[in-house]
Every structure is written in C-alpha cells, then in structure tokens.
Amino acid sequence: MVDLIWNGKEQLEESIDYIQNNLTSFERVELNSKLKYDLIVNGKNKDWINKLFWGDNLQVALNLLPKFKGQIDLLYLDPPFFSGTNYEIQIYEGDKEFETLAYHDKWQGGLDVYLNTIYQQFYLFKKLLSPQGLIFVHVDWHANHYIRAILDDLFGINNFVNSIVWYYYNKYSAGKYNLPRAHDTIFVYSMSDEYAFNELRIPRKKPIKQLKRVMVNGTLKNAKDENGKLIYRIVNDKKMDDVWRIPCMQPASKQWTGYPTQKHHRLLERIIKIGTHKGDLVADFYCGSGTTLYAAEKLKRRWIGVDNSKYAIYLTRKRLLNYLHKKNVNNLYPFEIITDITEKRQEILQSGFFQKELIIKRKK
Ligand SMILES: C[S@@+](CC[C@H](N)C(=O)[O-])C[C@H]1O[C@@H](n2cnc3c(N)ncnc32)[C@H](O)[C@@H]1O
Structure with missing residues (x-):
C-alpha cells in the first residue's frame, strides 16, 4: 500500500474545524441594477434558484453542507494549476484604462501549500457529491501527477473512470527545448460503481x-x-473516446469574455452531457468566467457556481444575463448571487461595481 504524505496533510480535520468555527454567513446580494433586467432572472420553475457564490470555496462548501450533503450530481473543478503565474487583465471603463489581477496562481510555501489547499477543498466538495455522482478535475502538466494521486487517495483507485486528454491544437507555444505543450488532463472519478454515464457519439x-x-x-x-x-x-x-480535439478559446470568438484561462464551452457541454440528465445539479467551485454555468443553463441543468474573484463574478453574471435575455431564452430556473458581505465586498457593492459597463481584456 502506498501512502501519500506531504507537510500539513495530517492537519486536515483541524484546519477544517478552525474554518467551521469561524464560518461567515452568506446572503443574497440585492442589486438595484441599472441594466434593464434584474439580477434575479425570472424562471418558470420556482422550486429551485441557481446560485452564484462570490467567496472562498471552502467557506461556501461548509455553508452548503447542511442542506446539500450528497446532493450534487456532477462536479467540474478547474482549479489554479500551480502555474506560478498571476493572471492579469486590462480593464476599460469609459475613458479610464487600468491593469489589475483577475486571480493569482503563485503559492508562497510552494507545492506543500498548494497540495494542502487542493486536498482540503476536494475533501469537502466530495461530501456534497451524490452517491451516483461524478467529478471531473481539470489540470495540466504542472501538477496533474500529484492531483491524480490525491484523487486516488480521496475517491479510491477503483473509482477512477477516465483520464481525458483535451488536445487544444490551436494554442501558440514558444517552447524551444521541449515539444509544444498542447493538452490538459481531465480526471474523472465516481463516488461508487453506480453512476450516470451517457454514451456520446x-x-x-x-x-x-x-x-x-x-x-x-x-x-x-x-x-x-x-x-x-x-x-x-x-x-x-x-x-467518443478520451482524446478530445477542441480548440482553445481565442479572443476573436463571440464567446470570449476576456477572463484568462477561460475554457471552451464545447468542453463543458460534453462533460455535462456525459454525466447528467435534464434538471440534475451541476457545480463548479472555481467557476471563473462561468463556462460551466453557461453550458448547464443551455442544457437545462440546475447549477451552483463559486469564485472569489470579483471579475469572475462580474463576467459570469454578465455572460448569463446576456445569454438569457439577448437570446430570449425561456430559462427553467431563476438565479441569484450570494456572498458573505465582508467590509471589502460591501465597499465593492456600494461602488456599483456590478452595474458598471466594463470591458475586460487580456493584459497587453
Ligand atoms: C482556472 S480558473 C477557472 C476558469 C473557468 N473554468 C472558466 O472557464 O473561465 C480558476 C478560478 O478559480 C478561482 N479560485 C481560486 N481559488 C479559489 C478559492 N479558494 N475560492 C473560490 N475561487 C477560487 C480563481 O479566481 C479563478 O477564477
């Protein structure tokens, strides 16, 4: 039997207890939107409201646990990859223009801290997954070997389902002393032997x-x-086999939001179609520009999205509202934004941030 050990792993329960004891409460954000549509989009089905959480995913998971333990049918997780990069964006607001950080992927304390963070998060997210559920974890060469070992540890080797290769043939790679890196890996694990799996052709x-x-x-x-x-x-x-030839999002695409590391919606549409049926609950705890939620909305699944970057929440909200209103979609479920209102968030909300007309682009 192989044991996976790193500094801090044994403090898992202690760290989670600490967060649990200092848990902040989350509440719905009421925005007096200047846009012609409101935040709470009307949906036909009043039994469920899709949820976009602005906050730390550990906090959100702990807040969800009492009501949602074992309730999520499919989890898609696209965490920071341990890339050592700060993802910066360029913001245009009227005639103002400035650079800012969308999110960071630099880890003080190195790999131990990264693995500990991921381990704690995945450990909690697993508790939310239904006994028939599937988890899809999206990673790249920086840490995929460690993440697979973590998933074996958490889900059990026997619950490994697939290692999908996303071959993005259109990404420019400047590597001079290695082959151009042109794929990410998506690990799929199940909670048990009985899980939904729809064959795609x-x-x-x-x-x-x-x-x-x-x-x-x-x-x-x-x-x-x-x-x-x-x-x-x-x-x-x-x-369909486990090698997926789908392009990388390009700024010329109509679906491009400007958020760095935005994944292609076709990738998410495939994942959701494989693992769920109409009305099932899909969750993404690192939702970024909201690709999973957009795909879930299109495929009439219920969804929960989480991100702690205000730009991610800004873009996700805008993307979903645009989809629902411009296309005149008859959406099944309404959606709401929920956050723990810290002093900083209060300030951001009061500044009217979500009502601003921002253009967000990759840093020049
Ligand atoms: C790789 S990006 C996700 C991109 C997304 N799949 C898309 O298509 O746009 C990772 C996201 O995780 C978010 N994130 C990282 N740590 C987080 C945490 N502890 N809680 C909530 N969000 C987090 C970052 O803000 C970032 O938006």
Missing part, C-alpha cells in the same frame, strides 16, 4: 462500412444472414 469524417456485431451468450460475434453471409452496415459516427 461524434460524426466520422467519412462514413465507413463496418461488420455488424451481435451478442451471443455474452460474447460479441459477427452477425450473419440466413445464408451464413456476414452482414455489413454503413456507420456515420463513432463512440
């Missing part, structure tokens, strides 16, 4: 002629007609 470039196969006494055999001749069929699609 993708179109083939050209139709192919394929032998028809049938199951005979539990074994796959070639199908034959009454004269003993093999039966062929023309196939236009194929079962």
Whole structure:
C-alpha cells in the first residue's frame, strides 16, 4: 500500500474545524441594477434558484453542507494549476484604462501549500457529491501527477473512470527545448460503481462500412444472414473516446469574455452531457468566467457556481444575463448571487461595481 504524505496533510480535520468555527454567513446580494433586467432572472420553475457564490470555496462548501450533503450530481473543478503565474487583465471603463489581477496562481510555501489547499477543498466538495455522482478535475502538466494521486487517495483507485486528454491544437507555444505543450488532463472519478454515464457519439469524417456485431451468450460475434453471409452496415459516427480535439478559446470568438484561462464551452457541454440528465445539479467551485454555468443553463441543468474573484463574478453574471435575455431564452430556473458581505465586498457593492459597463481584456 502506498501512502501519500506531504507537510500539513495530517492537519486536515483541524484546519477544517478552525474554518467551521469561524464560518461567515452568506446572503443574497440585492442589486438595484441599472441594466434593464434584474439580477434575479425570472424562471418558470420556482422550486429551485441557481446560485452564484462570490467567496472562498471552502467557506461556501461548509455553508452548503447542511442542506446539500450528497446532493450534487456532477462536479467540474478547474482549479489554479500551480502555474506560478498571476493572471492579469486590462480593464476599460469609459475613458479610464487600468491593469489589475483577475486571480493569482503563485503559492508562497510552494507545492506543500498548494497540495494542502487542493486536498482540503476536494475533501469537502466530495461530501456534497451524490452517491451516483461524478467529478471531473481539470489540470495540466504542472501538477496533474500529484492531483491524480490525491484523487486516488480521496475517491479510491477503483473509482477512477477516465483520464481525458483535451488536445487544444490551436494554442501558440514558444517552447524551444521541449515539444509544444498542447493538452490538459481531465480526471474523472465516481463516488461508487453506480453512476450516470451517457454514451456520446461524434460524426466520422467519412462514413465507413463496418461488420455488424451481435451478442451471443455474452460474447460479441459477427452477425450473419440466413445464408451464413456476414452482414455489413454503413456507420456515420463513432463512440467518443478520451482524446478530445477542441480548440482553445481565442479572443476573436463571440464567446470570449476576456477572463484568462477561460475554457471552451464545447468542453463543458460534453462533460455535462456525459454525466447528467435534464434538471440534475451541476457545480463548479472555481467557476471563473462561468463556462460551466453557461453550458448547464443551455442544457437545462440546475447549477451552483463559486469564485472569489470579483471579475469572475462580474463576467459570469454578465455572460448569463446576456445569454438569457439577448437570446430570449425561456430559462427553467431563476438565479441569484450570494456572498458573505465582508467590509471589502460591501465597499465593492456600494461602488456599483456590478452595474458598471466594463470591458475586460487580456493584459497587453
Ligand atoms: C482556472 S480558473 C477557472 C476558469 C473557468 N473554468 C472558466 O472557464 O473561465 C480558476 C478560478 O478559480 C478561482 N479560485 C481560486 N481559488 C479559489 C478559492 N479558494 N475560492 C473560490 N475561487 C477560487 C480563481 O479566481 C479563478 O477564477
């Protein structure tokens, strides 16, 4: 048996108890929006309100636990990758222009602190996942080897489902002494042997002629007609495998929000289609520009999103409202923004931040 150990791992329960004992309470933000639509978007179904949390995901998870233990059907987690980068953005507000930080991925204390943070977060998020639930964890080469070991530790090796390779063929990579890095990894784990898993099929470039196969006494055999001749069929699609060729978001895309590390909505649409059905609950505890929530909204799933960056919440809200109103979508569920109103957040809210017309771009 291999044990995974790092400095601080054994203090997990103690650290969580400390946060639990100092828990802040979260409440719905009421904005007097100057926009023609309000924050609480009307939905047909009044039994559920989608939730966008502005705050630290550990705090949010602890706040959710009493009501949502075992309730989430699918978790997509796209945490900081241990990249050592501060993700800066350029803001345009009327004739003002300034640079600021969207979020940071530099870890004082190095890998121990990063792994401890991730471990605590995932440990709590797991408690929210339903016994039939699936978790998709998106990482890259910086720390994927450690994260897989952490997931084995938390979910059990036997609950490993897939290691999906997202091949983003269109990303510029300047590496001179290595091969261009062109993929991320998405680890999939289940809570038990019984989980929702919908087969997805993708179109083939050209139709192919394929032998028809049938199951005979539990074994796959070639199908034959009454004269003993093999039966062929023309196939236009194929079962989707674990290598996904989907481009990176580019600033020219209509869906580009300006948020650094925004993932492609097609990636999230696939994930949600694989692991959930209409009305199921999807959660993303590092929602950034809200790609998961946007995809969940499109696919008529319920959702919970969390981020502690005000720019992430600003863009997510704007993206969802634009989708719901400009496209005149008949949305199933309303949505609300919830936060723990610290002094700093109070100031931001009072400054009318969410009502401002900001243009956000990648730093020049
Ligand atoms: C890789 S980005 C997610 C990008 C997102 N998938 C998208 O498509 O835009 C990671 C996000 O995690 C957020 N984050 C990091 N630590 C967090 C924490 N402790 N609580 C809440 N959000 C956090 C960051 O603010 C950042 O927006």
